Amino acid sequence: MHLSSLPLEPWIRQRALELGFARVGVCPAHPPQDAGRLHDWVRSGRHAGMAWMERTLAPRMDPEKLLPGARSVLVVALNYAPASACGSAAHPRPSEAAASGPRGQAGALQGKISIYARGRDYHKVLIPRLERLRAELESRRAGCRTRVCVDTSPLLERYWAREAGLGWVGKNTNFIVQGLGSWVFLGALLCDQDLGAGGGRGTDRCGTCRRCLDACPTQAFDAAWQLDAGRCISYLTIEHRGEIEPHLASRMGDWVFGCDDCQTVCPWNRFAVPTPVADFDHDAVTRPDLAHLAALSEPEFDRLTRGRGLRRARRAGLRRNALIALGNSADPRAAQPLREALEDPDPALRRQARRSLARLHGMPET
Numbered sequence: 001m002h003l004s005s006l007p008l009e010p011w012i013r014q015r016a017l018e019l020g021f022a023r024v025g026v027c028p029a030h031p032p033q034d035a036g037r038l039h040d041w042v043r044s045g046r047h048a049g050m051a052w053m054e055r056t057l058a059p060r061m062d063p064e065k066l067l068p069g070a071r072s073v074l075v076v077a078l079n080y081a082p083a084s085a086c087g088s089a090a091h092p093r094p095s096e097a098a099a100s101g102p103r104g105q106a107g108a109l110q111g112k113i114s115i116y117a118r119g120r121d122y123h124k125v126l127i128p129r130l131e132r133l134r135a136e137l138e139s140r141r142a143g144c145r146t147r148v149c150v151d152t153s154p155l156l157e158r159y160w161a162r163e164a165g166l167g168w169v170g171k172n173t174n175f176i177v178q179g180l181g182s183w184v185f186l187g188a189l190l191c192d193q194d195l196g197a198g199g200g201r202g203t204d205r206c207g208t209c210r211r212c213l214d215a216c217p218t219q220a221f222d223a224a225w226q227l228d229a230g231r232c233i234s235y236l237t238i239e240h241r242g243e244i245e246p247h248l249a250s251r252m253g254d255w256v257f258g259c260d261d262c263q264t265v266c267p268w269n270r271f272a273v274p275t276p277v278a279d280f281d282h283d284a285v286t287r288p289d290l291a292h293l294a295a296l297s298e299p300e301f302d303r304l305t306r307g308r309g310l311r312r313a314r315r316a317g318l319r320r321n322a323l324i325a326l327g328n329s330a331d332p333r334a335a336q337p338l339r340e341a342l343e344d345p346d347p348a349l350r351r352q353a354r355r356s357l358a359r360l361h362g363m364p365e366t
Helices: 008-018 035-043 051-055 094-100 122-140 157-163 211-215 233-239 267-271 290-294 298-305 309-328 332-341 347-360
Strands: 023-028 072-079 146-149 184-191 221-223 255-257
Touching: 008 023, 008 072, 008 122, 023 157, 072 122, 072 157, 122 146, 122 184, 157 184, 211 221, 233 255, 233 309, 255 309, 290 309, 290 332, 298 309, 309 332, 309 347, 332 347
Parallel strands: none
Antiparallel strands: 023 072, 072 184, 146 184
């Protein structure tokens, strides 16, 4: 059967797959049943410095505040997994892990960047595909109104992904798609017309496993599904502005942007498959030189982060994170770039360099 002759719901699913999405689902729009949990999370202060979460609570509670008359939510998942995170490659033998080490092939002290941020900014990849699907849907169904939503919109995308049957929310609060794992970006399309009933809510398949909770270096989980963002390395390295408490910095290891620890231990990620999306080139900025990153100039920052999610941390944040990673390295070679940072014009970076030097030499941090 030709695509144009398909009924609306199967047409949407087939067209979304043709646009590169790995999964697609639809469900009726309604006030989210999980809204109270989000409200409690914000009220308890576990959103840390993300004040925008509090400001956007109201629209998150009801999709009609984003699109008046919203009747349906179409949710898509875009796979971004690199080959190194798939199957046995994601779980190297101890000897292989030791051989690669934190120093990398060139012998330089290197930091780690979360897999999702190694390629092109996913917003620049996900949104155009959704916009094309939106335009084609509006052309096919005259008079319908739609709105594209990704994580820059106040929509509970993980809730709607579960309602649309794409998967479930893991205990580390990441969304898990059976057959792909958690290496996925989510996006949604609100529509004021009925797009179908969908396949039903996704089922939680984490069982008694708690590997993700136990793997967190900063113990950011108060319990399953209860993340304290203020202790999460991803929040600290990306969203947090200013200095980081020494007791948290000492547990950040060599992460300079984001953290994948709670994902790499997830058994469901053994089923991940490499992404076919060329924009997610994971080789460009995988293990940056920490000494270079600590002294990053403005032009270098612009070249490194142009078109990438790395820009969100800002230059001062990436330099701060590199200084922290140097202090955590236990490598004598880290002393020289840290001493050079003691003369930096930014007083906050000078203080971080001093604390990192103290940690490197096993002395009390002040």
